[in-house]
Amino acid sequence: MKYCYCPACNRLQKWNWYSRKVCESCGRECVIFDVKRSVFGALMYAFSAIAVILIILHASWYTLGLEWASFYSSVPSDTSTWLIFGLIFLAIVCTFLDLAKAEKRAQERVRRGINRPK
Numbered sequence: 522m523k524y525c526y527c528p529a530c531n532r533l534q535k536w537n538w539y540s541r542k543v544c545e546s547c548g549r550e551c552v553i554f555d556v557k558r559s560v561f562g563a564l565m566y567a568f569s570a571i572a573v574i575l576i577i578l579h580a581s582w583y584t585l586g587l588e589w590a591s592f593y594s595s596v597p598s599d600t601s602t603w604l605i606f607g608l609i610f611l612a613i614v615c616t617f618l619d620l621a622k623a624e625k626r627a628q629e630r631v632r633r634g635i636n637r638p639k
């Protein structure tokens with residue numbers, strides 16, 4: 522996860538690859554640095570991937586009735602629906618936890634001095 526730190530106005534903001542390398546407040550050039558993702562980032566991707574697989578299985582069997590997905594009939598439709606929403610909820614929670622951890626690490630990095638190694 523990348524952050525943009527402006528030494529001129531001491532502002533720290535999240536940075537996206539499509540953003541310009543300037544501070545949103547004062548327009549001066551900012552320092553871009555990478556912050557290591559937490560375990561919640563990996564969990565967010567894992568929960569999302571499992572949810573996508575379950576959505577495909579659910580739609581294939583319960584909506585379209587495709588034969589290749591007939592093994593999924595062992596999971597009741599209601600259970601499947603709750604599982605999918607539960608996984609999406611967990612992914613959202615993990616996203617917020619990951620963002621909070623990254624923000625904390627970025628602030629720590631700025632406090633220690635941006636140019637020093639991680």
Ligand SMILES: [Zn+2]
Binds near residue numbers: 527547
């Ligand atoms: Zn600035």
